[in-house]
Amino acid sequence: xELPDLENQIxxxxxxxxxxxxxxxxxxxxxxxxLGVDSLKAxxxxxxxxxxxxxxxxxxxxxxxxxxxxxxxxxxELLKAKG
Amino acid sequence: MPRKRVVIxxxxxxxxxxxxxxxxxxxxxxxxxxxxxxxxxxDNEPLAEFHLHKVEGFNLTKFGIxxxxxxxxxxxxxxxxxxxxxxxxxxxxxxxDDSGLDYGSEDNGISLVLAHENIGLMQFGFKVSNLAYExxxxxxxxxxxxxxxxxxxxxxxxxSGYDVQTFADLFHxxxxxxxxxxxxxxxxxxxxxxxxxxxASQIIKNNQAKVVxxxxxxxxxxxxxxxxxxxxxxxxxxxxxxxxxxxNGLVFGEGSVSIVIEDLETAQKRNAPIYAEYLGGGFDLEGxxxxxxxxxxxxYQKAILKVFNQSKIEKEEIDxxxxxxxxxxxxxxYEAKAxxxxxxxxxxxxxxxxxxxxxxxxxxxSALLEAAILLLSLKNNTILPTLNCQNINxxxxxxxxxxxxxxxxxxxxxxxxxxxxxxxxxxxKKLD
Numbered sequence: 001x002e003l004p005d006l007e008n009q010i011x012x013x014x015x016x017x018x019x020x021x022x023x024x025x026x027x028x029x030x031x032x033x034x035l036g037v038d039s040l041k042a043x044x045x046x047x048x049x050x051x052x053x054x055x056x057x058x059x060x061x062x063x064x065x066x067x068x069x070x071x072x073x074x075x076x077e078l079l080k081a082k083g
Numbered sequence: 084m085p086r087k088r089v090v091i092x093x094x095x096x097x098x099x100x101x102x103x104x105x106x107x108x109x110x111x112x113x114x115x116x117x118x119x120x121x122x123x124x125x126d127n128e129p130l131a132e133f134h135l136h137k138v139e140g141f142n143l144t145k146f147g148i149x150x151x152x153x154x155x156x157x158x159x160x161x162x163x164x165x166x167x168x169x170x171x172x173x174x175x176x177x178x179x180d181d182s183g184l185d186y187g188s189e190d191n192g193i194s195l196v197l198a199h200e201n202i203g204l205m206q207f208g209f210k211v212s213n214l215a216y217e218x219x220x221x222x223x224x225x226x227x228x229x230x231x232x233x234x235x236x237x238x239x240x241x242x243s244g245y246d247v248q249t250f251a252d253l254f255h256x257x258x259x260x261x262x263x264x265x266x267x268x269x270x271x272x273x274x275x276x277x278x279x280x281x282x283a284s285q286i287i288k289n290n291q292a293k294v295v296x297x298x299x300x301x302x303x304x305x306x307x308x309x310x311x312x313x314x315x316x317x318x319x320x321x322x323x324x325x326x327x328x329x330x331n332g333l334v335f336g337e338g339s340v341s342i343v344i345e346d347l348e349t350a351q352k353r354n355a356p357i358y359a360e361y362l363g364g365g366f367d368l369e370g371x372x373x374x375x376x377x378x379x380x381x382x383y384q385k386a387i388l389k390v391f392n393q394s395k396i397e398k399e400e401i402d403x404x405x406x407x408x409x410x411x412x413x414x415x416x417y418e419a420k421a422x423x424x425x426x427x428x429x430x431x432x433x434x435x436x437x438x439x440x441x442x443x444x445x446x447x448x449s450a451l452l453e454a455a456i457l458l459l460s461l462k463n464n465t466i467l468p469t470l471n472c473q474n475i476n477x478x479x480x481x482x483x484x485x486x487x488x489x490x491x492x493x494x495x496x497x498x499x500x501x502x503x504x505x506x507x508x509x510x511x512k513k514l515d
Binding site: 041044047048 | 371372373374375376377378379380412413416417
């Protein structure tokens with residue numbers, strides 16, 4: 001999957017979970033400080049990304065996903081590791 | 084053949100409020116939480132300290148248990164006392180005595196189900212670490228090769244290392260009480276007690292035994308504390324505040340509990356004291372992550388709905404509900420969602436109260452220990468308040484009992500959402 005597609009797909013997932021329009025989610029926006037995402041929503045986002053891409057996010061990484069960019073990088077890494 | 088009915092005829096709780104049914108219940112009523120600071124040192128250097136609900140005045144040799152049998156266990160443990168195993172043995176003794184059962188003969192017909200997350204493993208890990216350190220120091224002055232290092236390490240713990248396996252603890256406890264019938268060891272994290280209850284009831288329903296002793300315990304220690312602290316789920320102020328805006332984590336609670344169950348006919352024949360009937364359990368394994376519940380899943384709801392189906396009880400019949408109530412924001416929210424999905428937001432019924440602020444989090448023993456408090460509440464027609472809940476999170480839509488109330492209770496429910504997604508529910512009802 002091309003990076004822009006991946007980014008758009010993840011942006012859509014995040015937007016759906018936190019109930020915002022996709023355009024409101026910039027790549028570097030901090031989930032907690034800029035978008036009001038709490039730890040519960042972060043877990044929900046992780047679950048939705050896992051389901052969409054059939055990947056497994058390590059537990060200790062969940063709290064490190066703080067922006068769309070970070071989510072994209074991690075997803076890309078996990079997809080690559082999956083082969 | 085009519086389906087066997089399973090009743091509870093003996094309770095043996097040990098926790099910070101007290102040791103044994105009477106003292107324990109009085110301690111609960113007096114809100115004796117006994118939170119203290121546990122300090123760990125290595126070579127007199129402080130390693131860590133944390134709050135915990137402490138058991139006071141426990142001495143296994145005072146329970147009238149054959150010392151030769153206790154010495155045999157000690158020999159297997161190479162002299163080391165394993166507190167949670169000691170608590171388990173004492174709790175079984177208390178529960179059997181409470182039930183009035185005679186377990187003196189080899190043919191006592193009693194089964195055993197133990198629940199724990201892993202007895203003695205942490206103490207064993209500490210011993211191994213200690214010896215490894217000593218040998219490493221020695222290596223600095225002598226040329227010790229790796230093979231010799233490992234050979235010495237393994238040799239030192241041949242027996243006690245083997246004894247860390249959970250079947251050995253099943254053996255030790257069974258031997259103390261002449262138990263020779265069907266036996267099981269259960270580990271489903273914090274929900275172990277509910278899984279153990281269901282497994283034990285199946286033993287009776289399948290005619291494997293007429294009486295089953297269930298026992299569960301856990302013991303707080305430094306490895307678990309450090310891990311929980313790292314996860315951000317250990318309360319720094321030592322106060323469990325279930326479903327509170329100020330909830331900042333759990334606090335360990337020492338102790339154990341044993342519960343005797345038997346089939347109704349056997350219990351009635353011997354005029355046993357009957358606390359309640361176990362109507363059934365409902366279970367679901369979310370299986371997403373070990374330490375994080377899957378927000379948005381309906382696994383917990385499924386477990387609760389399954390128990391209604393198993394027990395042929397309508398949700399409106401539940402008088403009192405005891406949740407896991409662990410005092411961690413994420414888990415509390417996950418749990419509150421499941422409860423309100425089933426019973427509606429801010430339900431007037433059932434009444435809801437959480438017990439961890441009284442006894443702490445007894446981990447693998449917690450669900451069974453709290454089920455015992457629920458059974459004592461049922462027997463005494465008393466609804467206990469949830470302590471430390473002055474500031475309930477309004478977003479959770481979950482009312483908690485704030486005042487002790489005496490009222491006629493008939494049907495009560497214990498639920499638990501454990502690590503790894505082991506979700507469980509159990510319903511108990513007073514006999515008509």
